[in-house]
Amino acid sequence: MNPGMSTVRVERSGAVARIVLNRPDRHNAQNPAMWAALRETGAELSADPDVRAAVLTGEGPSFSSGLDLAELQPGGFLHTVAAAPEATALVRDAQAAFGWIRAAPFPVVAAVRGTAVGAGIQLALACDVRVVAEDATLAVAEVGLGAVPDLGATVDLPALVGLERALDLILTARRFGGTEAVSLGLALRAVPAAEVLAEAVAYAERLAAAPRAALSWAKRATREPDPARSLDLAAQGQVECVREMLSARTMPRAASRSGRTAPRA
Structure with a gap:
């Protein structure tokens, strides 16, 4: 078992798997251990013929606050990338933690509450359907910090909302809520925060009724x-x-x- 698996918890109920980001004390901030756990989780669930749908959510009040700030410190992921001859390969490894969702042989529904910015919103965007809290805080924040959204937003956002709106969200790095996410076309529905998980699970169960x-x-x-x-x-x-x-x-x-x-x- 990957030691990073404690950062991701998997629960099963019939044909629906629940994938839970499990760093609530850090608002489910992401790091290489979580990415490795997501890759391993994706491989295991994709190979299980009994899984027909999945719900991806975060433990605690937030979906994911993005990259863990500790990864900006010396010895962290960003410093490793900056110094590594194989830097692009390291980024691609991180991308694979999200990419399996697009290729999974079952639909994945994101249940988004609280904060989903940077890597957090990019993980939600990789999913097939998003149910968001009306008061969620969302942002593709990277450009505002002098970086590039390299975990999938450049692929998923244009497909969901079109080129012009995708560029607006990416280049301005502006924050927006769940209700606007639905109006933009990047979420299926917005509901009160207390109802998000139940709504996403019910939707996944409906999908899982099909072969x-x-x-x-x-x-x-x-x-x-x-x-x-x-x-x-x-x-x-x-x-x-x-x-x-x-x-x-x-x-x-x-x-x-x-x-x-x-x-x-």
Whole structure:
């Protein structure tokens, strides 16, 4: 077990996994240990055929306050990146902690309360759906600090809100709330903070009622930006799903004809 796994907790309820950022004393500020734990969590859940949806949230009042300020100190992640010959590879390792969400064979719903800025909002943006608190504090803060949002905002924001609005949020680094996030198109709905987690879990449970193959292929095809490739993925997925559907319907009949008792639905 990765020692950093204590920074991420996984809970299971049926076909829905709950991924909880677990540094509430630091408002779930992110560091390399948390990124390693997220990568490991993603690999484990993606390989589990019983997981059909996931909810990503933060322990305590905040989703994630972004990069832990300790990583700005000597010996921290940013100093390591600045001095490393393989600096770009280190950043890509951090990106992979978020990137698995886009490739996961099931939908991931972010339940966002409190603060989600910098790396925090970028983690939420990597998810497929966002349920946010009306009074949440959101910001793509990096440019305002002299840095670049390198964990996915440059990909996810334009896809969600269009180029002009994405550039506005990234270049101004301005703060905005959950209600505006919905109006901009980067969150599905905004609810009172006390209702966020329950709303996200209920939504994930609704999604998890569908077969995993249908969820996986539909997500892949919809996230694919190239139209021809999207249609190709949809066609491949349809063939697999139809075969599974017909196989599930014909197997009990075949069992009955052979003299065996068909399993109850």
